[in-house]
Amino acid sequence: MKDNLIVFDTTLRDGEQSPGASMTREEKVRIAKALERMRVDVIEAGFPVASQGDFEAVQAVARSVRESTVCGLARALGADIDRAGEALAEAKSARIHTFIATSPIHMKRKLRMEPDQVLEHAVKAVKRAREYTDDVEFSPEDAGRSEIEFLCRILEAVIAAGARTVNIPDTVGYNLPDQFAQLIRTLRERVPNSDKAVFSVHCHNDLGMAVANSLAAVMSGARQVECTINGLGERAGNAALEEVVMAVRTRQDFFPCDTNIDISQIVPTSRLVSGITGFPVQPNKAIVGANAFAHASGIHQDGVLKERQTYEIMNAEDVGWHASRMILGKHSGRNAFRARLRELGIELETEEELNTTFQRFKELADKKHEIYDEDLQALVTDANLAAENERFKLSWLKVVSETGETAIASVTLNVDSIERQASAPGGGPVDAAYKAIDSILQSNTELLLYSVNSITSGTDAQGEVTVRLKKNGRIVNGQGADTDIVMASAKAYVNALNKILYPVERAYPQV
Numbered sequence: 347m348k349d350n351l352i353v354f355d356t357t358l359r360d361g362e363q364s365p366g367a368s369m370t371r372e373e374k375v376r377i378a379k380a381l382e383r384m385r386v387d388v389i390e391a392g393f394p395v396a397s398q399g400d401f402e403a404v405q406a407v408a409r410s411v412r413e414s415t416v417c418g419l420a421r422a423l424g425a426d427i428d429r430a431g432e433a434l435a436e437a438k439s440a441r442i443h444t445f446i447a448t449s450p451i452h453m454k455r456k457l458r459m460e461p462d463q464v465l466e467h468a469v470k471a472v473k474r475a476r477e478y479t480d481d482v483e484f485s486p487e488d489a490g491r492s493e494i495e496f497l498c499r500i501l502e503a504v505i506a507a508g509a510r511t512v513n514i515p516d517t518v519g520y521n522l523p524d525q526f527a528q529l530i531r532t533l534r535e536r537v538p539n540s541d542k543a544v545f546s547v548h549c550h551n552d553l554g555m556a557v558a559n560s561l562a563a564v565m566s567g568a569r570q571v572e573c574t575i576n577g578l579g580e581r582a583g584n585a586a587l588e589e590v591v592m593a594v595r596t597r598q599d600f601f602p603c604d605t606n607i608d609i610s611q612i613v614p615t616s617r618l619v620s621g622i623t624g625f626p627v628q629p630n631k632a633i634v635g636a637n638a639f640a641h642a643s644g645i646h647q648d649g650v651l652k653e654r655q656t657y658e659i660m661n662a663e664d665v666g667w668h669a670s671r672m673i674l675g676k677h678s679g680r681n682a683f684r685a686r687l688r689e690l691g692i693e694l695e696t697e698e699e700l701n702t703t704f705q706r707f708k709e710l711a712d713k714k715h716e717i718y719d720e721d722l723q724a725l726v727t728d729a730n731l732a733a734e735n736e737r738f739k740l741s742w743l744k745v746v747s748e749t750g751e752t753a754i755a756s757v758t759l760n761v762d763s764i765e766r767q768a769s770a771p772g773g774g775p776v777d778a779a780y781k782a783i784d785s786i787l788q789s790n791t792e793l794l795l796y797s798v799n800s801i802t803s804g805t806d807a808q809g810e811v812t813v814r815l816k817k818n819g820r821i822v823n824g825q826g827a828d829t830d831i832v833m834a835s836a837k838a839y840v841n842a843l844n845k846i847l848y849p850v851e852r853a854y855p856q857v
Protein backbone atom coordinates (compact mmCIF):
# COMPACT_ATOMS: atom_id res chain seq x y z
CA MET A 347 0.00 0.00 0.00
CA LYS A 348 1.52 3.35 -1.05
CA ASP A 349 1.59 6.43 1.16
CA ASN A 350 -0.74 9.30 0.44
CA LEU A 351 0.95 12.48 -0.81
CA ILE A 352 -1.12 15.43 0.42
CA VAL A 353 -1.63 18.12 -2.22
CA PHE A 354 -1.82 21.59 -0.66
CA ASP A 355 -2.76 24.19 -3.25
CA THR A 356 -1.82 27.81 -2.58
CA THR A 357 -2.95 29.39 -5.87
CA LEU A 358 -5.37 31.61 -3.94
CA ARG A 359 -2.69 32.80 -1.49
CA ASP A 360 0.90 32.56 -2.79
CA GLY A 361 -0.42 32.50 -6.38
CA GLU A 362 -2.26 35.72 -5.71
CA GLN A 363 1.01 37.29 -4.57
CA SER A 364 2.08 37.46 -8.25
CA PRO A 365 1.85 41.13 -9.20
CA GLY A 366 -1.35 41.61 -11.19
CA ALA A 367 -2.94 38.31 -10.12
CA SER A 368 -5.21 39.60 -7.39
CA MET A 369 -8.66 38.00 -7.49
CA THR A 370 -12.13 38.99 -6.43
CA ARG A 371 -14.01 37.01 -3.82
CA GLU A 372 -16.18 35.41 -6.51
CA GLU A 373 -13.14 34.51 -8.59
CA LYS A 374 -11.53 32.86 -5.57
CA VAL A 375 -14.66 30.84 -4.89
CA ARG A 376 -14.81 29.72 -8.53
CA ILE A 377 -11.20 28.56 -8.43
CA ALA A 378 -11.69 26.91 -5.02
CA LYS A 379 -14.65 24.92 -6.38
CA ALA A 380 -12.50 23.77 -9.31
CA LEU A 381 -9.74 22.72 -6.88
CA GLU A 382 -12.29 20.85 -4.80
CA ARG A 383 -13.53 19.02 -7.92
CA MET A 384 -9.91 18.14 -8.63
CA ARG A 385 -9.79 16.60 -5.13
CA VAL A 386 -7.04 18.85 -3.82
CA ASP A 387 -6.59 17.94 -0.13
CA VAL A 388 -5.96 21.44 1.25
CA ILE A 389 -6.84 24.80 -0.32
CA GLU A 390 -4.98 27.79 1.10
CA ALA A 391 -7.58 30.46 0.42
CA GLY A 392 -5.77 33.61 1.53
CA PHE A 393 -4.26 35.68 4.31
CA PRO A 394 -7.31 36.90 6.29
CA VAL A 395 -5.57 39.68 8.23
CA ALA A 396 -4.30 41.25 4.99
CA SER A 397 -7.56 43.10 4.26
CA GLN A 398 -11.31 42.96 4.75
CA GLY A 399 -11.55 41.72 1.14
CA ASP A 400 -9.19 38.82 1.76
CA PHE A 401 -10.95 37.97 5.03
CA GLU A 402 -14.28 37.80 3.18
CA ALA A 403 -12.76 35.78 0.36
CA VAL A 404 -11.41 33.15 2.80
CA GLN A 405 -14.78 33.14 4.57
CA ALA A 406 -16.63 32.66 1.26
CA VAL A 407 -14.34 29.78 0.27
CA ALA A 408 -14.75 28.22 3.73
CA ARG A 409 -18.54 28.35 3.29
CA SER A 410 -18.63 26.87 -0.19
CA VAL A 411 -16.00 24.12 -0.09
CA ARG A 412 -17.02 20.87 1.64
CA GLU A 413 -14.67 18.17 0.33
CA SER A 414 -11.26 19.84 0.82
CA THR A 415 -9.72 21.36 3.93
CA VAL A 416 -9.70 25.18 3.76
CA CYS A 417 -6.65 26.93 5.13
CA GLY A 418 -5.84 30.53 6.08
CA LEU A 419 -2.36 31.99 6.52
CA ALA A 420 -1.34 33.99 9.60
CA ARG A 421 1.89 35.52 10.87
CA ALA A 422 2.98 34.32 14.29
CA LEU A 423 0.87 37.05 15.87
CA GLY A 424 -2.26 36.68 17.97
CA ALA A 425 -4.30 39.14 15.89
CA ASP A 426 -3.44 37.36 12.63
CA ILE A 427 -4.39 33.99 14.06
CA ASP A 428 -7.68 35.25 15.49
CA ARG A 429 -8.58 36.73 12.12
CA ALA A 430 -7.77 33.45 10.37
CA GLY A 431 -9.78 31.52 12.97
CA GLU A 432 -12.79 33.81 12.42
CA ALA A 433 -12.58 33.61 8.63
CA LEU A 434 -12.51 29.80 8.77
CA ALA A 435 -15.26 29.42 11.36
CA GLU A 436 -17.77 27.94 8.89
CA ALA A 437 -15.37 25.57 7.13
CA LYS A 438 -16.22 21.90 7.35
CA SER A 439 -12.53 21.20 7.79
CA ALA A 440 -10.27 24.16 8.71
CA ARG A 441 -6.52 24.56 8.93
CA ILE A 442 -4.56 27.53 10.25
CA HIS A 443 -1.10 27.94 8.75
CA THR A 444 1.18 30.12 10.83
CA PHE A 445 4.73 31.07 9.96
CA ILE A 446 7.77 33.02 11.10
CA ALA A 447 11.18 33.39 9.50
CA THR A 448 14.12 31.41 10.88
CA SER A 449 17.07 32.34 8.65
CA PRO A 450 19.75 34.60 10.20
CA ILE A 451 19.15 37.38 7.64
CA HIS A 452 15.36 37.38 8.09
CA MET A 453 15.52 37.22 11.90
CA LYS A 454 18.14 39.93 12.24
CA ARG A 455 17.27 42.35 9.43
CA LYS A 456 13.52 41.88 8.90
CA LEU A 457 12.00 40.70 12.18
CA ARG A 458 14.72 42.29 14.33
CA MET A 459 14.35 39.43 16.78
CA GLU A 460 16.74 37.07 18.53
CA PRO A 461 16.28 33.36 17.69
CA ASP A 462 14.80 32.70 21.16
CA GLN A 463 12.14 35.37 20.58
CA VAL A 464 11.30 33.82 17.21
CA LEU A 465 10.92 30.42 18.85
CA GLU A 466 8.71 31.90 21.54
CA HIS A 467 6.46 33.59 18.92
CA ALA A 468 6.22 30.32 16.98
CA VAL A 469 5.17 28.24 19.97
CA LYS A 470 2.65 30.83 21.16
CA ALA A 471 1.19 31.10 17.65
CA VAL A 472 0.74 27.35 17.30
CA LYS A 473 -0.94 27.13 20.72
CA ARG A 474 -3.26 29.99 19.84
CA ALA A 475 -4.14 28.44 16.50
CA ARG A 476 -4.96 25.18 18.30
CA GLU A 477 -7.71 27.08 20.14
CA TYR A 478 -9.51 27.30 16.79
CA THR A 479 -8.66 23.97 15.16
CA ASP A 480 -6.68 20.77 15.71
CA ASP A 481 -5.30 21.12 12.21
CA VAL A 482 -2.39 23.56 12.58
CA GLU A 483 0.53 23.95 10.20
CA PHE A 484 3.75 25.76 11.00
CA SER A 485 6.34 27.08 8.52
CA PRO A 486 9.83 28.33 9.37
CA GLU A 487 9.99 30.88 6.56
CA ASP A 488 13.24 30.83 4.55
CA ALA A 489 14.06 27.39 5.98
CA GLY A 490 16.20 26.84 2.88
CA ARG A 491 18.71 29.38 4.25
CA SER A 492 18.26 28.63 7.97
CA GLU A 493 20.75 26.96 10.32
CA ILE A 494 19.97 23.31 10.84
CA GLU A 495 20.38 23.38 14.66
CA PHE A 496 17.87 26.20 15.01
CA LEU A 497 15.46 24.57 12.57
CA CYS A 498 15.56 21.32 14.59
CA ARG A 499 14.96 23.24 17.82
CA ILE A 500 11.98 25.26 16.53
CA LEU A 501 10.38 22.28 14.78
CA GLU A 502 10.60 20.14 17.91
CA ALA A 503 9.00 22.98 19.91
CA VAL A 504 6.11 23.64 17.50
CA ILE A 505 5.33 19.94 17.14
CA ALA A 506 5.23 19.67 20.94
CA ALA A 507 2.92 22.73 20.96
CA GLY A 508 0.47 21.00 18.62
CA ALA A 509 1.51 21.58 14.99
CA ARG A 510 0.33 18.60 12.93
CA THR A 511 2.12 19.67 9.76
CA VAL A 512 5.56 21.24 9.56
CA ASN A 513 6.21 22.87 6.24
CA ILE A 514 9.76 23.53 5.05
CA PRO A 515 9.76 26.47 2.65
CA ASP A 516 12.55 27.26 0.23
CA THR A 517 11.16 30.78 0.25
CA VAL A 518 13.66 32.30 -2.17
CA GLY A 519 14.20 29.25 -4.40
CA TYR A 520 17.86 28.96 -3.40
CA ASN A 521 18.20 25.21 -2.84
CA LEU A 522 19.31 22.46 -5.21
CA PRO A 523 17.49 19.11 -5.34
CA ASP A 524 20.14 16.98 -3.58
CA GLN A 525 20.68 19.63 -0.94
CA PHE A 526 16.97 20.08 -0.28
CA ALA A 527 16.41 16.30 -0.10
CA GLN A 528 19.24 16.10 2.43
CA LEU A 529 17.67 18.92 4.49
CA ILE A 530 14.36 17.06 4.75
CA ARG A 531 16.11 13.77 5.57
CA THR A 532 18.22 15.43 8.31
CA LEU A 533 15.23 17.18 9.87
CA ARG A 534 13.22 13.97 9.95
CA GLU A 535 16.12 12.15 11.56
CA ARG A 536 17.17 14.82 14.04
CA VAL A 537 13.88 16.28 15.29
CA PRO A 538 13.01 13.89 18.15
CA ASN A 539 9.21 14.10 17.68
CA SER A 540 9.29 14.28 13.85
CA ASP A 541 7.02 11.22 13.63
CA LYS A 542 4.19 13.26 15.23
CA ALA A 543 3.87 15.61 12.24
CA VAL A 544 3.56 15.43 8.48
CA PHE A 545 6.57 16.99 6.73
CA SER A 546 5.61 19.33 3.94
CA VAL A 547 7.59 21.37 1.39
CA HIS A 548 6.94 24.71 -0.26
CA CYS A 549 9.40 25.49 -3.05
CA HIS A 550 9.86 28.63 -5.11
CA ASN A 551 11.09 28.69 -8.66
CA ASP A 552 13.75 31.41 -8.67
CA LEU A 553 16.31 29.02 -10.19
CA GLY A 554 13.69 26.97 -12.05
CA MET A 555 13.93 24.11 -9.54
CA ALA A 556 10.71 24.32 -7.55
CA VAL A 557 9.27 21.07 -8.90
CA ALA A 558 12.62 19.21 -8.83
CA ASN A 559 13.21 20.28 -5.22
CA SER A 560 9.67 19.27 -4.20
CA LEU A 561 10.04 15.82 -5.77
CA ALA A 562 13.48 15.30 -4.24
CA ALA A 563 11.93 16.12 -0.85
CA VAL A 564 9.16 13.58 -1.45
CA MET A 565 11.87 10.94 -1.93
CA SER A 566 13.21 11.98 1.50
CA GLY A 567 9.89 11.48 3.22
CA ALA A 568 7.93 14.72 2.70
CA ARG A 569 4.26 13.76 2.46
CA GLN A 570 2.72 17.12 1.62
CA VAL A 571 3.65 19.30 -1.33
CA GLU A 572 2.57 22.93 -1.54
CA CYS A 573 2.02 24.05 -5.10
CA THR A 574 -0.05 26.24 -7.39
CA ILE A 575 -1.91 25.83 -10.66
CA ASN A 576 0.33 26.80 -13.60
CA GLY A 577 3.15 27.45 -11.11
CA LEU A 578 1.72 30.88 -10.29
CA GLY A 579 3.22 32.61 -7.25
CA GLU A 580 5.49 35.23 -5.75
CA ARG A 581 8.30 36.28 -8.18
CA ALA A 582 9.14 33.28 -10.43
CA GLY A 583 6.31 31.31 -8.84
CA ASN A 584 5.79 28.12 -6.85
CA ALA A 585 6.04 24.47 -7.79
CA ALA A 586 3.39 23.76 -10.44
CA LEU A 587 0.67 21.42 -9.13
CA GLU A 588 0.15 19.75 -12.49
CA GLU A 589 3.86 18.93 -12.84
CA VAL A 590 4.25 17.53 -9.32
CA VAL A 591 1.08 15.45 -9.58
CA MET A 592 1.84 14.09 -13.05
CA ALA A 593 5.46 13.31 -12.21
CA VAL A 594 4.34 11.24 -9.24
CA ARG A 595 1.52 9.60 -11.22
CA THR A 596 3.61 8.86 -14.31
CA ARG A 597 6.59 7.53 -12.33
CA GLN A 598 4.78 5.23 -9.94
CA ASP A 599 7.69 2.84 -10.52
CA PHE A 600 9.85 5.37 -8.64
CA PHE A 601 7.74 7.20 -6.06
CA PRO A 602 6.60 5.49 -2.86
CA CYS A 603 3.37 7.53 -2.75
CA ASP A 604 0.52 8.87 -4.88
CA THR A 605 -2.05 11.67 -4.70
CA ASN A 606 -5.86 11.68 -4.69
CA ILE A 607 -6.01 14.17 -7.53
CA ASP A 608 -8.59 13.70 -10.30
CA ILE A 609 -6.16 14.41 -13.11
CA SER A 610 -8.92 14.92 -15.70
CA GLN A 611 -9.56 18.29 -14.03
CA ILE A 612 -6.01 19.55 -14.58
CA VAL A 613 -6.42 21.26 -17.96
CA PRO A 614 -9.85 22.84 -17.24
CA THR A 615 -8.55 24.21 -13.92
CA SER A 616 -5.39 25.52 -15.55
CA ARG A 617 -7.50 27.37 -18.12
CA LEU A 618 -9.78 28.75 -15.44
CA VAL A 619 -6.86 30.14 -13.43
CA SER A 620 -5.19 31.53 -16.53
CA GLY A 621 -8.44 33.23 -17.60
CA ILE A 622 -9.11 34.76 -14.20
CA THR A 623 -5.59 35.96 -13.50
CA GLY A 624 -4.76 36.95 -17.06
CA PHE A 625 -1.48 35.00 -16.92
CA PRO A 626 -1.38 33.06 -20.20
CA VAL A 627 0.13 29.57 -20.15
CA GLN A 628 3.22 29.37 -22.35
CA PRO A 629 2.70 26.89 -25.25
CA ASN A 630 5.65 24.69 -24.20
CA LYS A 631 4.59 24.47 -20.54
CA ALA A 632 4.58 20.86 -19.30
CA ILE A 633 1.14 19.17 -19.09
CA VAL A 634 -1.05 22.25 -19.66
CA GLY A 635 0.74 24.11 -22.49
CA ALA A 636 -0.91 24.01 -25.92
CA ASN A 637 2.09 22.11 -27.35
CA ALA A 638 2.53 19.69 -24.43
CA PHE A 639 1.05 16.85 -26.50
CA ALA A 640 1.57 18.22 -30.02
CA HIS A 641 3.89 16.57 -32.53
CA ALA A 642 5.18 18.61 -35.45
CA SER A 643 8.13 16.69 -36.83
CA GLY A 644 7.71 13.83 -39.29
CA ILE A 645 9.66 11.18 -37.40
CA HIS A 646 7.71 11.89 -34.22
CA GLN A 647 4.36 11.93 -36.06
CA ASP A 648 5.22 8.64 -37.75
CA GLY A 649 6.17 7.12 -34.38
CA VAL A 650 2.99 8.33 -32.65
CA LEU A 651 0.81 7.05 -35.48
CA LYS A 652 2.39 3.60 -35.13
CA GLU A 653 2.45 3.57 -31.35
CA ARG A 654 1.48 6.61 -29.27
CA GLN A 655 3.88 5.75 -26.47
CA THR A 656 6.91 6.14 -28.72
CA TYR A 657 6.79 9.87 -28.00
CA GLU A 658 4.17 10.29 -25.29
CA ILE A 659 4.74 9.38 -21.66
CA MET A 660 1.28 10.57 -20.62
CA ASN A 661 -2.13 10.51 -22.26
CA ALA A 662 -3.44 13.98 -23.18
CA GLU A 663 -7.04 12.94 -22.55
CA ASP A 664 -6.21 11.75 -19.03
CA VAL A 665 -5.31 15.30 -17.97
CA GLY A 666 -8.36 16.86 -19.59
CA TRP A 667 -7.32 17.70 -23.14
CA HIS A 668 -10.36 17.21 -25.37
CA ALA A 669 -11.74 14.44 -23.22
CA SER A 670 -14.75 14.13 -25.50
CA ARG A 671 -15.09 13.97 -29.23
CA MET A 672 -18.72 15.16 -29.09
CA ILE A 673 -18.88 18.24 -31.28
CA LEU A 674 -21.13 21.00 -30.05
CA GLY A 675 -22.59 23.44 -32.53
CA LYS A 676 -25.72 25.40 -33.31
CA HIS A 677 -27.80 22.23 -33.55
CA SER A 678 -26.92 21.06 -30.04
CA GLY A 679 -29.44 21.19 -27.23
CA ARG A 680 -29.38 22.01 -23.53
CA ASN A 681 -28.70 18.45 -22.38
CA ALA A 682 -25.60 17.95 -24.50
CA PHE A 683 -24.45 21.40 -23.47
CA ARG A 684 -24.93 20.73 -19.77
CA ALA A 685 -23.33 17.27 -20.04
CA ARG A 686 -20.27 18.68 -21.79
CA LEU A 687 -19.91 21.41 -19.15
CA ARG A 688 -20.09 18.73 -16.45
CA GLU A 689 -17.38 16.72 -18.16
CA LEU A 690 -15.27 19.87 -18.09
CA GLY A 691 -15.93 20.21 -14.37
CA ILE A 692 -18.21 23.24 -14.75
CA GLU A 693 -21.41 23.19 -12.68
CA LEU A 694 -23.83 26.01 -13.37
CA GLU A 695 -25.60 26.54 -10.11
CA THR A 696 -29.06 27.67 -11.20
CA GLU A 697 -31.37 26.96 -14.11
CA GLU A 698 -31.25 30.68 -14.92
CA GLU A 699 -27.44 30.55 -15.19
CA LEU A 700 -27.74 27.55 -17.50
CA ASN A 701 -30.26 29.36 -19.70
CA THR A 702 -28.18 32.54 -19.96
CA THR A 703 -25.02 30.62 -20.77
CA PHE A 704 -26.87 28.40 -23.25
CA GLN A 705 -28.20 31.52 -24.97
CA ARG A 706 -24.63 32.84 -25.28
CA PHE A 707 -23.50 29.46 -26.57
CA LYS A 708 -26.13 29.60 -29.34
CA GLU A 709 -25.06 33.13 -30.27
CA LEU A 710 -21.48 31.93 -30.51
CA ALA A 711 -22.49 28.83 -32.48
CA ASP A 712 -24.10 31.09 -35.08
CA LYS A 713 -20.70 32.72 -35.63
CA LYS A 714 -18.51 29.64 -35.33
CA HIS A 715 -18.96 26.17 -36.86
CA GLU A 716 -17.63 24.06 -34.03
CA ILE A 717 -17.51 24.91 -30.37
CA TYR A 718 -14.47 23.45 -28.65
CA ASP A 719 -13.89 22.89 -24.94
CA GLU A 720 -11.75 26.02 -24.81
CA ASP A 721 -14.66 28.05 -26.24
CA LEU A 722 -16.94 26.70 -23.52
CA GLN A 723 -14.45 27.59 -20.80
CA ALA A 724 -14.20 31.12 -22.17
CA LEU A 725 -17.95 31.37 -22.52
CA VAL A 726 -18.53 30.41 -18.91
CA THR A 727 -15.80 32.74 -17.64
CA ASP A 728 -17.22 35.52 -19.76
CA ALA A 729 -20.80 34.81 -18.61
CA ASN A 730 -19.63 34.83 -15.01
CA LEU A 731 -17.77 38.07 -15.50
CA ALA A 732 -20.89 39.67 -16.89
CA ALA A 733 -22.93 38.34 -13.99
CA GLU A 734 -20.66 39.92 -11.42
CA ASN A 735 -22.70 43.01 -10.53
CA GLU A 736 -20.89 45.14 -13.06
CA ARG A 737 -21.89 48.77 -12.92
CA PHE A 738 -20.89 49.40 -16.53
CA LYS A 739 -21.93 47.15 -19.34
CA LEU A 740 -21.02 47.34 -22.96
CA SER A 741 -24.32 47.58 -24.87
CA TRP A 742 -23.12 48.30 -28.39
CA LEU A 743 -19.91 48.93 -30.30
CA LYS A 744 -19.22 50.00 -33.86
CA VAL A 745 -15.74 50.57 -35.26
CA VAL A 746 -14.92 51.89 -38.70
CA SER A 747 -11.36 51.20 -39.74
CA GLU A 748 -9.81 51.24 -43.19
CA THR A 749 -6.31 51.32 -44.64
CA GLY A 750 -4.74 54.74 -44.36
CA GLU A 751 -7.66 56.25 -42.43
CA THR A 752 -8.05 57.01 -38.72
CA ALA A 753 -10.22 54.42 -37.00
CA ILE A 754 -13.43 55.74 -35.41
CA ALA A 755 -15.27 53.91 -32.64
CA SER A 756 -18.79 54.58 -31.39
CA VAL A 757 -19.86 52.96 -28.18
CA THR A 758 -22.95 52.71 -25.98
CA LEU A 759 -22.29 51.91 -22.34
CA ASN A 760 -24.90 51.12 -19.77
CA VAL A 761 -23.73 53.04 -16.69
CA ASP A 762 -25.84 52.43 -13.59
CA SER A 763 -28.78 51.56 -15.88
CA ILE A 764 -28.44 54.72 -18.00
CA GLU A 765 -27.37 54.32 -21.63
CA ARG A 766 -24.53 56.67 -22.55
CA GLN A 767 -22.99 57.10 -25.99
CA ALA A 768 -19.67 58.43 -27.26
CA SER A 769 -17.42 58.32 -30.31
CA ALA A 770 -13.66 58.76 -30.56
CA PRO A 771 -10.87 58.46 -33.12
CA GLY A 772 -7.83 56.29 -32.42
CA GLY A 773 -4.57 54.90 -33.79
CA GLY A 774 -6.37 51.64 -34.55
CA PRO A 775 -9.74 50.03 -33.83
CA VAL A 776 -8.86 48.95 -30.28
CA ASP A 777 -7.33 52.32 -29.41
CA ALA A 778 -10.44 54.08 -30.76
CA ALA A 779 -12.77 51.79 -28.78
CA TYR A 780 -10.82 52.39 -25.56
CA LYS A 781 -10.82 56.14 -26.11
CA ALA A 782 -14.57 56.16 -26.71
CA ILE A 783 -15.16 54.17 -23.50
CA ASP A 784 -12.82 56.47 -21.60
CA SER A 785 -14.56 59.58 -22.84
CA ILE A 786 -17.64 58.32 -20.94
CA LEU A 787 -15.95 57.02 -17.80
CA GLN A 788 -12.93 59.37 -17.49
CA SER A 789 -11.18 56.51 -15.72
CA ASN A 790 -7.66 57.96 -15.49
CA THR A 791 -6.11 54.51 -15.52
CA GLU A 792 -2.81 53.36 -16.96
CA LEU A 793 -2.85 50.39 -19.35
CA LEU A 794 -0.03 48.06 -18.26
CA LEU A 795 -0.76 45.07 -20.44
CA TYR A 796 -2.88 44.20 -23.43
CA SER A 797 -2.74 40.68 -24.80
CA VAL A 798 -4.82 38.68 -27.28
CA ASN A 799 -4.82 34.92 -27.43
CA SER A 800 -6.68 32.81 -29.88
CA ILE A 801 -8.74 30.30 -27.90
CA THR A 802 -8.80 27.66 -30.64
CA SER A 803 -7.42 27.45 -34.16
CA GLY A 804 -9.04 28.81 -37.34
CA THR A 805 -9.95 32.32 -38.42
CA ASP A 806 -13.36 31.97 -36.77
CA ALA A 807 -11.70 31.28 -33.39
CA GLN A 808 -12.63 33.39 -30.40
CA GLY A 809 -10.05 35.91 -29.30
CA GLU A 810 -9.48 36.09 -25.56
CA VAL A 811 -8.21 39.48 -24.47
CA THR A 812 -6.58 40.33 -21.16
CA VAL A 813 -5.90 43.88 -20.07
CA ARG A 814 -4.12 45.00 -16.93
CA LEU A 815 -4.90 48.46 -15.57
CA LYS A 816 -3.30 50.52 -12.83
CA LYS A 817 -4.78 53.37 -10.83
CA ASN A 818 -3.52 54.84 -7.56
CA GLY A 819 -1.13 51.92 -7.04
CA ARG A 820 -3.79 49.23 -7.58
CA ILE A 821 -3.49 46.76 -10.43
CA VAL A 822 -6.37 44.73 -11.84
CA ASN A 823 -6.91 42.39 -14.77
CA GLY A 824 -9.93 42.27 -17.05
CA GLN A 825 -10.88 39.59 -19.56
CA GLY A 826 -13.20 39.35 -22.50
CA ALA A 827 -13.75 36.80 -25.26
CA ASP A 828 -15.48 37.14 -28.61
CA THR A 829 -15.07 36.05 -32.21
CA ASP A 830 -14.55 39.77 -32.94
CA ILE A 831 -11.28 40.75 -31.25
CA VAL A 832 -12.18 44.43 -31.07
CA MET A 833 -15.34 43.46 -29.20
CA ALA A 834 -13.30 41.09 -26.98
CA SER A 835 -10.90 43.98 -26.30
CA ALA A 836 -13.73 46.33 -25.35
CA LYS A 837 -15.30 43.70 -23.07
CA ALA A 838 -11.94 43.11 -21.34
CA TYR A 839 -11.46 46.85 -20.82
CA VAL A 840 -14.95 47.32 -19.39
CA ASN A 841 -14.44 44.30 -17.12
CA ALA A 842 -11.18 45.76 -15.75
CA LEU A 843 -12.72 49.24 -15.34
CA ASN A 844 -15.56 47.76 -13.28
CA LYS A 845 -12.99 46.21 -10.96
CA ILE A 846 -10.68 49.18 -10.63
CA LEU A 847 -13.28 51.90 -10.28
CA TYR A 848 -15.47 49.93 -7.83
CA PRO A 849 -13.02 47.81 -5.85
CA VAL A 850 -15.34 46.94 -2.98
CA GLU A 851 -14.57 43.27 -2.65
CA ARG A 852 -11.07 42.97 -4.07
CA ALA A 853 -8.81 40.67 -2.07
CA TYR A 854 -6.03 43.12 -1.29
CA PRO A 855 -4.32 45.98 -3.04
CA GLN A 856 -1.07 45.51 -4.88
CA VAL A 857 1.49 48.16 -5.64
Ligand SMILES: CC(=O)SCCNC(=O)CCNC(=O)[C@H](O)C(C)(C)COP(=O)(O)OP(=O)(O)OC[C@H]1O[C@@H](n2cnc3c(N)ncnc32)[C@H](O)[C@@H]1OP(=O)(O)O
Pocket residue numbers: 360363393395396397420421422423445446447456457458487517580854
Ligand atom coordinates in the same frame (compact mmCIF):
# COMPACT_ATOMS: atom_id res chain seq x y z
C1 LIG B 1 6.91 34.28 2.30
C2 LIG B 1 5.52 34.79 2.21
O1 LIG B 1 4.92 34.61 1.20
S1 LIG B 1 4.88 35.53 3.53
C3 LIG B 1 3.31 36.13 3.02
C4 LIG B 1 3.48 37.39 2.26
N1 LIG B 1 2.19 37.93 1.91
C5 LIG B 1 1.86 39.18 2.20
O2 LIG B 1 2.62 39.92 2.81
C6 LIG B 1 0.55 39.67 1.69
C7 LIG B 1 -0.31 40.30 2.77
N2 LIG B 1 0.37 41.26 3.56
C8 LIG B 1 -0.22 42.40 4.02
O3 LIG B 1 -1.33 42.73 3.68
C9 LIG B 1 0.52 43.22 5.01
O4 LIG B 1 1.93 43.05 4.83
C10 LIG B 1 0.11 42.85 6.49
C11 LIG B 1 -1.35 43.21 6.69
C12 LIG B 1 0.28 41.35 6.74
C13 LIG B 1 0.97 43.61 7.49
O5 LIG B 1 0.91 44.97 7.17
P1 LIG B 1 1.66 46.04 8.10
O6 LIG B 1 1.17 45.90 9.49
O7 LIG B 1 1.46 47.35 7.44
O8 LIG B 1 3.21 45.61 8.12
P2 LIG B 1 4.26 45.56 6.93
O9 LIG B 1 3.74 44.70 5.84
O10 LIG B 1 4.71 46.92 6.55
O11 LIG B 1 5.49 44.84 7.66
C14 LIG B 1 5.38 43.52 8.12
C15 LIG B 1 5.53 43.47 9.65
O12 LIG B 1 5.26 42.13 10.07
C16 LIG B 1 6.42 41.55 10.71
N3 LIG B 1 6.43 40.16 10.37
C17 LIG B 1 6.70 39.62 9.15
N4 LIG B 1 6.50 38.30 9.21
C18 LIG B 1 6.11 38.02 10.45
C19 LIG B 1 5.74 36.80 11.07
N5 LIG B 1 5.71 35.68 10.39
N6 LIG B 1 5.36 36.83 12.37
C20 LIG B 1 5.36 38.00 13.06
N7 LIG B 1 5.68 39.19 12.51
C21 LIG B 1 6.06 39.17 11.21
C22 LIG B 1 7.58 42.34 10.11
O13 LIG B 1 8.73 42.25 10.92
C23 LIG B 1 6.97 43.75 10.10
O14 LIG B 1 6.93 44.21 11.44
P3 LIG B 1 7.22 45.77 11.84
O15 LIG B 1 6.04 46.52 11.28
O16 LIG B 1 7.24 45.73 13.32
O17 LIG B 1 8.52 46.14 11.21
Ligand SMILES: CC(C)C(=O)C(=O)O
Pocket residue numbers: 360419445485487488513515516517518548550
Ligand atom coordinates in the same frame (compact mmCIF):
# COMPACT_ATOMS: atom_id res chain seq x y z
C1 LIG C 1 4.28 31.57 4.06
C2 LIG C 1 5.38 30.73 3.52
C3 LIG C 1 5.09 29.27 3.60
C4 LIG C 1 5.75 31.08 2.13
O1 LIG C 1 4.94 31.36 1.28
C5 LIG C 1 7.17 30.99 1.77
O2 LIG C 1 8.01 30.86 2.67
O3 LIG C 1 7.47 31.07 0.57
Ligand SMILES: [Mg+2]
Pocket residue numbers: 360515517548550580
Ligand atom coordinates in the same frame (compact mmCIF):
# COMPACT_ATOMS: atom_id res chain seq x y z
MG1 LIG D 1 5.80 31.17 -0.75
